[in-house]
Amino acid sequence: MARQQAPRSVLSKACDCVTELAIRHPGDLAQRLAARLSLPLAEARVLCDQLADLQWLVNAGTADRPQWRPGALRQVVRRYGLAGLQEDVPWQQDFAPYFELPAHVARIAQHAFTELVNNAIDHSGGRQVTISMRQTPLQMQLLVSDDGRGVFNSIGRQFKINDPVHAMLELAKGKLSSQPERHTGRGLFFTAKMADIFDLHANGAAFQQRGWENEDWQRGRPVCGRGTSVYVAVALDTERTVDEVLRRYSADGAGYGFERTVVPMKLLTAPQVGLESRAQARRITQRLTDFRRVELDFDGLQDIGHGFADELLRVFSREHPQVQLVPVNMAPRVAALVHSVAEPAAA
Template structure:
């Protein structure tokens, strides 16, 4: 082959390469321009819409969206197939977010950080748009505390997070497939039953990792919710703060733990006020409430023995103020009252014990025990 022919072939191939590169740049410019044009005209667009319009695959089109996002020319709202793109204007972003009021994701627990998950929810959805700062703070505290519990204590590989806003309520569910909250307490605190684990949990300051956690999470979270539910093992705890009541019921066995938290969009529950109620001047978690009827056995509404008192008092030496709620309790015996209001009080004199919802008979037995303590101190 002579040199002119070789030269012409090389020149042709070179020109074809240049033309191909130019065409690719034109295509890129056209697709980027099309994306921006669609957003300006319609307010938003998706990868699927541009893919359908151009005939290119979604994977190929996604590159252009990613490039425009990195350049700061568009903003992604939503996740995966629900992702939409808008111009980076506050009004456009806010409007797009308001159409996305739910979030569902399965996360691997290893390396997971609860605050980053919450930030991701705020970034990808409009769940917290136009919601008061107070309510957002309440949900953020509860969500991060409960997700942290799953991360630190569940021994699960994954955790499912669901958050939604509808009918004036914000709800989140956190589900792990680990050992279960009650079984974990039984093992770590050497308890004998799920019932004991529930009793222990509700006092507060009970944790399976005392070196790393204060045991405050569930105690405070259940008090700032409208409703709060724990499902684990074969038990369901339902807290209804609107009615100031809770129930414990038997359910089909649950693998791991499921937490459900619900609060009104315009909730007036104030996190600071709840903290103040149960903390001292040094902001230490120093107060708790114990619902006495939770410790009843055999359906009896009476508490007469010292052993019953021991079960209620277990772990309460950590607190400086204890409120015993006698709602639903008919009477208490001399031994029960004496053990709490004389023997235990004498051992921990700095701890204040308050009775709530007590009837005349209960108040009489408490007074007798307190009188004996006073006489002993003379």
């Protein structure tokens, strides 16, 4: 006879709290679940068995005297008021104790967690933040959502940027902060570079970055109706480390100075909108003087306009010789035009 299954809604609520309850109350988990979810004890016991079948729980005891512990799947969900919140406290008290991550992944998780929650505290203008962290057999997954004004509106107010695409371009460069006296604009940039999957949703816009796609930024489908939501996923077998990523964006790859960046040129394109004008080039070059080396990533572009290339690679380079511009991932026609404007004119 098939075991009765809990309704999907009950199962979802159980997944949000069972990891914490299993660690705190391994011997009387069914009773704790029954109280938390307002279930009869018999249904809570069936629910524990169902969660074990789904890898949320492991019974280290016997059928008559179960001793539950978290399984391969773990999850903690919390909501906090932003007023007076300190981002390290939720991590230390409510999240870190309930996960078993490889040491270098745990450090990435802590970095992402504290940076994203701090952004919500300092920049969102909201009242609450909801944090969900999940461990699967393959990944660490983190979702941080606030109810504030939205990151692209925040950038627009501070920097007079009305288009979310242009705001995302500046975020993609790094060193962008609406509070430069308190922040250096590293948090979101480096968190994205440490992740295998990074999704940013705000103000009716969405952008995503995938570690296996040359870390290019792509437009996505927005799902956030209010505030900002950031989703991060990191493979448990990743070879990335916090230290390696920080060093990667120093000029020599050995220090910790944020001296190098990559500009995703395709981000400014859309159907029937290519890179043609000098105005687009000037938008690309905004704040590039904050860096010593800038890689101009032309991945996915088959053509660019002469005016765009000339303004970017001749005019800007002549005015700012201290900034090394390095075009990468160029299609043949793009490379030919880039070389034609970058090379000195024949005598």
